[in-house]
Amino acid sequence: xxxxxxxxxxxxxxAAATLPLVGRPALGGEPLKxxxxxxxxxxxxxxxxxxxxxxxLMEAEMGGAVVTSFVExxxxxxxxxxxxxxxxxxxNKLIFATSFGYMNQAVKVSQMYPDVYxxxxxxxxxxxxxxxxxxxxxxxxxxxxxxAGHMSKSGIGGYIASFPIPEVVMGINAFxxxxxxxxxxxxxxxxxxxxxxxxxxxxxxxxxxxxxxxxVITQHTDSPAPxxxxxxxxxxxxxxxxxxTSFAPNAHMTAIADDWAPYYVSxxxxxxxxxxxxxxxxxxxKEGAVGITPYNPAMPASVVAAAEAVxxxxxxxxxxxFAGPINDQSGTQRVPAGGTQDDGQLLxxxxxxxxxxx
Amino acid sequence: xxIEFIIAVLVTVVGAATPILIAALGELVVEKSGVLNxxxxxMMLVGAVTGFAVTYSTGNPWLGMFxxxxxxxxxxxxxxxxxxxxxxxxxATGLALTIFGIGLSALVGEGFVGKTIDIFGSVFPPxxxxxxxxxxxxxxxxxxxxxxxxxxxxxxxxxxTRAGLILRAVGENDHSAHxxxxxxxxxxxxxxxxxxxxxxxxxAFFSMVLIPLWTEQITAGRGWIxxxxxxxxxxxxxxxxxxxxxxxxxxxLELHAKASGFSIIPPEIWAAMPYLATIFVLxxxxxxxxxxxxxxxxxxxxxxxNS
Numbered sequence: 001x002x003x004x005x006x007x008x009x010x011x012x013x014x015a016a017a018t019l020p021l022v023g024r025p026a027l028g029g030e031p032l033k034x035x036x037x038x039x040x041x042x043x044x045x046x047x048x049x050x051x052x053x054x055x056x057l058m059e060a061e062m063g064g065a066v067v068t069s070f071v072e073x074x075x076x077x078x079x080x081x082x083x084x085x086x087x088x089x090x091x092n093k094l095i096f097a098t099s100f101g102y103m104n105q106a107v108k109v110s111q112m113y114p115d116v117y118x119x120x121x122x123x124x125x126x127x128x129x130x131x132x133x134x135x136x137x138x139x140x141x142x143x144x145x146x147x148a149g150h151m152s153k154s155g156i157g158g159y160i161a162s163f164p165i166p167e168v169v170m171g172i173n174a175f176x177x178x179x180x181x182x183x184x185x186x187x188x189x190x191x192x193x194x195x196x197x198x199x200x201x202x203x204x205x206x207x208x209x210x211x212x213x214x215x216v217i218t219q220h221t222d223s224p225a226p227x228x229x230x231x232x233x234x235x236x237x238x239x240x241x242x243x244x245t246s247f248a249p250n251a252h253m254t255a256i257a258d259d260w261a262p263y264y265v266s267x268x269x270x271x272x273x274x275x276x277x278x279x280x281x282x283x284x285x286k287e288g289a290v291g292i293t294p295y296n297p298a299m300p301a302s303v304v305a306a307a308e309a310v311x312x313x314x315x316x317x318x319x320x321x322f323a324g325p326i327n328d329q330s331g332t333q334r335v336p337a338g339g340t341q342d343d344g345q346l347l348x349x350x351x352x353x354x355x356x357x358x
Numbered sequence: 359x360x361i362e363f364i365i366a367v368l369v370t371v372v373g374a375a376t377p378i379l380i381a382a383l384g385e386l387v388v389e390k391s392g393v394l395n396x397x398x399x400x401m402m403l404v405g406a407v408t409g410f411a412v413t414y415s416t417g418n419p420w421l422g423m424f425x426x427x428x429x430x431x432x433x434x435x436x437x438x439x440x441x442x443x444x445x446x447x448x449x450a451t452g453l454a455l456t457i458f459g460i461g462l463s464a465l466v467g468e469g470f471v472g473k474t475i476d477i478f479g480s481v482f483p484p485x486x487x488x489x490x491x492x493x494x495x496x497x498x499x500x501x502x503x504x505x506x507x508x509x510x511x512x513x514x515x516x517x518x519t520r521a522g523l524i525l526r527a528v529g530e531n532d533h534s535a536h537x538x539x540x541x542x543x544x545x546x547x548x549x550x551x552x553x554x555x556x557x558x559x560x561x562a563f564f565s566m567v568l569i570p571l572w573t574e575q576i577t578a579g580r581g582w583i584x585x586x587x588x589x590x591x592x593x594x595x596x597x598x599x600x601x602x603x604x605x606x607x608x609x610x611l612e613l614h615a616k617a618s619g620f621s622i623i624p625p626e627i628w629a630a631m632p633y634l635a636t637i638f639v640l641x642x643x644x645x646x647x648x649x650x651x652x653x654x655x656x657x658x659x660x661x662x663x664n665s
Contacts, residue, residue: 040574041464041573041574041575043464043467043468043471043573043574045471045472045573073574073575158617189616189617189618190616191613191616191617192616195578197573197575197578198578198579199564199568199569199571199573199576199578200374200377200564200568200569200576200577200578200580201578201609201613203568203569204370204373204374204609204610204613205613205616205617207366207370207373207613208367208370208610208613208614208616208617209617211363211366211367211370211614211617212363212614212617212618214617223569223573224571224573225569225571228474228569228570228571229569232477246472246473246474247472247474247571358616
């Protein structure tokens with residue numbers, strides 16, 4: 001694989017532009033060229049790291065059939081369009097855009113390059129050659145919420161959140177609902193840091209939470225900083241996207257692990273076979289796209305059992321994270337008893353359940 | 359609201375303000391000498407990764423801090439050579455230095471991702487540094503006290519020493535300073551080196567004190583805030599101190615308002631607060647200022663001794 005950064009990407013693109021135009025490489029014989037675009041540095045130990053890890057696994061599993069490259073730290077917004085276009089021009093036939101904020105750019109560029117397959121993580125707009133994929137992280141958050149409900153003495157959880165998009169909102173709600181099944185008075189306080197990655201602000205937000213009586217920290221941002229503060233201050237927390245035990249051996253209860261590799265392998269195979277089709281894939285605990293990493297040995301056996309019951313219940317379909325009745329913050333009933341939220345409702349979720357203080 | 363809680367908030371404010379203050383103090387001296395170095399963010403990152411790496415390898419945070427200062431000073435010398443000796447454009451070179459710093463720190467730090475070190479915390483005995491009240495005075499890393507001493511030292515240096523006068527003369531009128539026999543380029547080299555060292559210490563504050571780990575771009579744009587603060591302060595150390603703590607205070611208050619769980623003010627307003635405060639203070643300053651500019655007259659201008 002070639003390591004591409006945004007810096008030498010420009011150089012490479014410039015060099016490529018000076019080459020005479022070569023015909024489109026035929027798919028048979030030639031390896032498939034696949035490219036990945038990440039929002040953070042691959043060394044973030046979180047979201048982008050997980051995607052990059054899956055890229056490496058995919059390349060290894062496919063043998064010589066796929067060559068991959070990546071561009072890291074691409075800001076969400078207009079810059080993403082330029083990077084996507086250049087990746088397509090370099091002859092990549094399968095391009096993964098791995099952040100929500102790339103949606104409009106992915107739609108636009110997919111229409112400019114109809115014979116390139118595009119994949120957009122966590123989005124909801126598709127075209128003929130732009131598929132979307134996501135993982136049901138909210139299922140993992142139900143497991144974390146269950147642990148939080150058991151372990152919190154104050155009954156207040158702190159949630160370090162990035163942006164109020166449906167993906168994050170459904171995670172906050174799933175966490176809170178699961179904790180309330182254990183402790184009906186459980187409250188979740190949310191701090192928006194307005195960034196996916198700002199270690200200093202994430203840490204300060206965590207300090208503020210703990211000063212205010214929060215004793216369980218969870219996060220939907222990408223750095224291990226909140227966990228480190230939790231460790232320092234003696235409260236508990238959870239890893240994001242990957243096992244982060246090394247940062248917080250005592251505070252780290254478990255982590256939601258992202259495993260994109262099975263999906264990437266299946267899409268690369270489909271692109272080679274010519275069976276690639278646009279669509280929406282939403283895998284969860286059952287398919288292995290979301291995993292729960294080993295529990296902290298210090299966690300009481302009864303809590304482990306409760307967490308495992310939720311995890312297995314979600315896999316076999318007996319536990320529904322959004323089973324009604326559910327009230328929103330104002331006390332209005334949003335989901336009646338016996339009801340639930342379908343995928344469409346989840347993907348447009350813009351309200352918080354009772355007990356969330358945002 | 360208990361006194362312990364208020365102290366906890368104030369301690370967080372100090373943590374948020376200190377790295378910006380240190381980096382901005384260095385840049386203030388650089389700009390006073392007539393050089394505009396936009397590479398603060400890059401130098402901070404080089405300091406952050408070096409401080410972490412050396413502390414991780416040797417277990418000695420003092421050595422780590424010192425190495426952070428030297429490493430950032432070394433990259434600032436690249437900037438100095440390009441802009442002062444070769445007369446390259448300062449704005450473009452400074453931006454390049456930031457991009458270079460981001461890349462270099464990521465490369466150097468690759469082997470240190472996922473590692474952790476002990477926090478470079480208070481050196482006072484625990485009955486002072488961990489006391490819920492006295493920690494307001496004794497509970498900080500030595501770097502915090504260093505930053506406050508530097509505010510006084512730099513203010514005194516600029517106003518009351520001969521060397522400070524020469525530095526200001528070089529920044530205000532380089533040709534006059536040159537014609538009475540001072541080495542404009544030499545003074546500027548020294549100022550840039552000082553700014554680099556301070557940026558390195560400010561950067562290492564992130565990876566050694568605030569959050570003892572290395573991740574790429576750990577400073578997340580604080581170098582740019584430091585640059586803005588220098589302008590905001592009107593190139594005055596005490597105003598810079600006030601600005602850094604105001605900024606840290608607004609950022610921390612925002613987090614506490616949200617963490618308390620009952621905020622009447624919507625989160626979007628809180629997020630806009632630091633910027634609103636900046637505009638407000640800038641407006642105040644420009645009203646008070648009677649027509650004369652505080653900007654060093656030669657800021658950003660290359661110096662040719664024979665022109």
